[in-house]
Amino acid sequence: MFVQVGATRDGLDPYLDASSRRDMKAVLIETPDYLQWRQNLGRRTFDIELPVNQPNDPNQILNVLSDLSKNVKLILPGFESYVKSVYAVAETWKIPPWQETIYPHFVPPNKWEQRRLLSQKASVILQPGYMILSLQDANAISLENLKYPLVIKPVNSGGGLGVFLVKDSLQLDKSLAELKKLTNYDGNIFDKIIVEEYISGVEYSVQGISQEGTVVIITVCEKFILKEDIPGTNNISGFREIGHIAACGSWSSSEIQQFAQSCIDAVGYYKGPFHIDVIQNDQGIYFIEMGFRLSGGGLVNLIEKVTGINWGESSFAVHLENRFLLPFTSTNNKFIGQIIAISPEEMRMAEHLYSMGLPITIEKFPPLKPLSQLPRFIPKSLAADVMRHTGSLGRITVSAQSLIEVKNLLQKCISVRLNRQN
Structure with a gap:
């Protein structure tokens, strides 16, 4: 039996396919709200789907799997927020990805811990100037020698959630206030943040x-x-x-x-x-x-x-x-690129380029179920997903012999969005 903690957000389920090829039953653990949301999205079902209020808590995973534990041969994360809990469960049960012969056993470091480990053990690796702060205590005065523009982000978020670009102390204060309103993908508030200098390139x-x-x-x-303006935040930008x-x-x-x-x-x-x-x-x-x-x-x-x-x-x-x-x-010997289309204009441009014989393929995403079948309100545990993973109409893919050719065709498809950046 295989267990995946956290559903993928891109509609692909590669681990479900891999377990099926081995005739292994596949178990998905997710929040109750997101399991329902997957149904609304028309995603494939796992053999067993188990709701857990906080998949980032290994004890909750152990409890819900207590009757199945002897059959589980592999547990892997399907989503960024739950990587650490997967490794904790794997070590408890002594199954992969835990490795008996490796000590100390691997504990997935968060974004701050990654920077600290590289500073200590691979100092030749370039990193932006950075520091870690408690979100509740953070303010512009505490930034020591960091230079604007800055990027702030939670140490344990994923998918670009809560990542803001700030150009001065006023924007920083506004961004910190906005970040305090956000919740992570399981509905929990953020605690620690990284503040780092913005690197162009x-x-x-x-x-x-x-x-x-x-x-x-x-x-x-x-x-x-x-870069995108965060709605309702008075000129705060994200990525x-x-x-x-x-x-x-x-x-x-x-x-x-x-x-x-x-x-x-x-x-x-x-x-x-x-x-x-x-x-x-x-x-x-x-x-x-x-x-x-x-x-x-x-x-x-x-x-x-x-x-x-x-x-x-x-x-x-x-x-x-x-x-x-x-x-x-x-x-x-090809470069292949893909972008997510968010407007009918982008889809029409891709279709136009395809009709001209250019090397473009278009994947249209299935629409959500009718609004009457969706929840009347968005629960806190889904707020981050609705913010970061909705609004896409399809995926446009381009293949060519050069990176420049691929980039030019993709840029033509999203030219309206690019013009807004300028």
Whole structure:
């Protein structure tokens, strides 16, 4: 039996497929409200779906699975907020991803702990100036030598939730006040935040697998990230990750390879999937954050299109069968990019470009159920999901022989949004 804690938000269920290929029953643990929301979205069902009020609490997971514990062979996170609780349960039951032969056992570090570990164990890795603060006590006076513009974000959020760009002390105070109103994906309030200097440059995401501590990079993606005004916040800006352009990891430079290996070594991540977000500019490559799970945003499918590698299947194989990815070189000499469309105009532009014979595919997302079948009010545990993961009409994918060609076509599809940025 396989247990996934937290549902994916991108509509893909790669672990459900991997467990099915092994004739393993698949169990999904989520909040009661989000399990209902998945039904409204028309998502596939797991063999067993169990509601837990706080999936970030390992004791609640242990309690709901008490009658099934002897049958569970693997437990993995499906969502960022629940990674730490998964590893706590795995260690209690002595099942993967827990590793008996590795000590100290891996405890997933949050965003602040990642920065601290890299500062201590891999000081050559560039990082923005940063500090950690209690959200309740944070104010502009406590920022010491940090220079504006700044980025503030909770240490335990995911999917861009609560990440704000601030240009001065007045905006900082407003952003902190707004952050105190937000709740995490399980409805809990935020406690600690990171305040860090904003780094300009090109942002990338590195996807891979750690195999007994050795990094295998599968893809390197250039990100499409837009700044957006947060509604009702009087000129406070956040970030929206809307797409990626992927290239095979075997094309990555030795600098990226060593960077990723240094990050994995610093946090002690021995086995499993990971992604590392970085920003590159004239000064070098800056570490932003990393995750110890599969990426969302449809990246599992994008990775397979570029490399032929099923990231979810490879993660299952490394945990359950100790079966590793071999060094590989893609025979597909293409860049493939995708973006999320949020307006009929963007979908029509993609359809127009497709009609001209350009290398574009369009995936239309199924609409929500009629409003009469949806809850009359949005519960607190769904507020973050409604804010960050609704409003998308489809996914536009472009393939070409050059990154520039892919980027130009994707930019044409979202030209209206890009013009608003200027």
